[in-house]
Amino acid sequence: MTADRAELGRRVAYFRGVSRPRMTQQQLADRAGVALGTVRKIERGERAASGRMLETLADALGIDVPRLLGDATASCAVRDALPAISDAIAVYDIPTDGPVRPLSRLTSDVQQCTAARLAAQYKRIAHTAPDLLPELSRALHQADDADAERVAALLVSAYRSAGAAAYKYSAQDLSARLVELMRWAAARCGDPLIAAAVAYVRTEIFFAARAHRAGLAALETAIDRSPAPATPPTAAARGALHMRAAVIAARAGDATAARTHLGEAERLAGQAPEGLYGGTAFGPDSVRVHQVAVAVSLGGDHVGEALAMARAWKPPADMPAERRSGFYIELARAQLWAGRPGDAFESLTAARRIAPLHTREHPWVRHDVATLRRLRRSAAPALSAFAEWCHAI
Template sequence: MLEEAEEIGRRVRRARLRLGMPQADLAAALGKTQGWVSKMENGLIELDRVGLLNLVAAELHVHPNDLIGRPYNSSPAENQWQVSAASILRELRRYDLAPVFEGTPRSSGELWGEVTRLHRLRDAAANVAILRVLPDLFREARALAEVSSGHEQEEAYAIYAVCCKFTHTAAHALGHPELIAMAGERAAWSARLSGDPVLPAVADWMRVWDMWATADWSDAVTLSDKALAGIQRDYERGEPLAVRAWGTLQLRAAVSSARGGRTSETEDRIAHARAAADRIGEYTGPPVYDRHSLTFSPGNVHIHAISVALELGKHDSALEIDRRTGPELVAVLPNSRRGHHHMDLARAWLWEGNRDKALTELETAERTAPQLIRNHPIARSTLRSIVYAERSSTREKLRRMSDRFRLDG
């Protein structure tokens, strides 16, 4: 892992030379100096923001995974998730063919119970376990859609669409671009057939995420606004699932704006999301099942506010936001969100120059969501930076002590 930064730099250089692009041209496109590009290609500068990594990849016309080497090399046991991914791809490819399913599929109510199990796995950031469950659930949901009609058929397609969302999230976490793309396409298809007024907006929410890979920040904001318009009326009426989706889409737009360097719009989007979270807190009706698996809350807005501050390069603002917000907001979030939050704080403390606190936060992130953190390029970049800094510090201390002891004399 300590050699990853050098290898990433070499991949950047190879992709740049393949295009016949001088360092100066890449530097101009990134808003950096030629010296910065040179240091990055030599492994001396980390691509420590997702927006920056994606922008470099977009300028070189490659996928970000091509630069960082995801999926990361690991043991055969740790690569078994790719078997499940291949099975899911097979199901998604044959989406409009008669499903291969023996027996009678269960009712939509029973299948929603299986989806609830996926919610729990998602909250625990157990992405490998999610992929193992999905092939059979895709087959059964598609079989139910084939043999049913009316509302039951629409619910079958809704289940299929939500399974696409779980696939999409897990594939992003593990690094499988083909599965990400196909899950997004099938989500849009099944959402249209579901009769669920919010699901098409959820499918667009997924597409926004995919646009980040090619650094299409403006298009991502435009698509977010399209999805928001589609559920605006239900949001204004206070429909709980629409309010949840509306707030989540505002957070997507906030991240997109931050990565595009649009500070004012980023702040506006966070404010809109905070207003949606307040509306959820004011809801007094019967419990609402989060069938779309959009975990949205004041705590979620809080951790996004920190994340976008970091994307804007404002680590001091990120730390201040964290200081003035009660820890109970984060404590109630699922492991997947809390792990990402502590990873962001590790980055903020590293930029602050406090490696001890950075390492403590990174350790907390890993304990909270180990699969997510160990496979996240920013977590790996943060750890590399800590290790390199510690090595440099130790070398300097030894040099000074050597001078004092006159070992070279």
């Protein structure tokens, strides 16, 4: 047994013990998707851990690899991959030479990236995207007429996943470039539902720039251009745009527009059962999440609406992790403003448990945790550990 293995084992056991709620070895194994014997051997220092195993354990514990290793200066896997993603899209229209796997294999990889995005597993996207994006570009360049639209649709989804990782890690320029490439690829699909999905994602550019009124205008144009809501997929496409428009209208301080769009989203949710439509979750539960987001974005007297909603309803466990954690991040802000710091910390803890990477990189989380520490001059160890984890101190 080496000292490195022994130290790693001690740190795994420590972080498992201080998690909230405390995890057993079996629970850690289940969350990491590894055998119980593997966890036991690592904690006893009897087994080394590969880079992939370290990432898996860190994700399951809700921390990053540097903290698991006790190295605060180590790099972040997602940020380290962003330059490679940037290089990969630089030649989108003149792809480099290389292999192109069968379309079924490419489809599977893109689906896995989409699943990682919805689960807020950005490290998986960072690991896959630098090779997958150029390969998809080559596939589109080589595709015959029968396959070109299908490959273009795959590119839209892959760009969306890579853009999500860039956006969450504050690489706004790269995120905006990927959105523009989504638009470029969508134009080669000829599918109005894909165009609507791209318009939904494009709103991130306006959120990042705080150009809320311009973003609202862009969404309202996209709503007018979206297909008539005659089927569940078309109702979901338009409904998702209304959900997004409601939030950005609230950020702009336009309560009337926010309520109007939210009402349209709620009406359309009656035509589309909760589910994934073109990579976007939509349905009655998704609308409820956005009702809370709108109330928090409007602030002031509207905060009570968010708290009332949370008392009556919680997002179901099968909702995508990113959206579910976002609900608790929004709720924590409302609870903090309402003078309920204990409840706010519980909500942030719930968000972390659901989607650690999404929670840690969310700027509201850092701000709100820092506020909680100021309010509690003798901060509890759990709050201090949380603040260290999300870089709020």
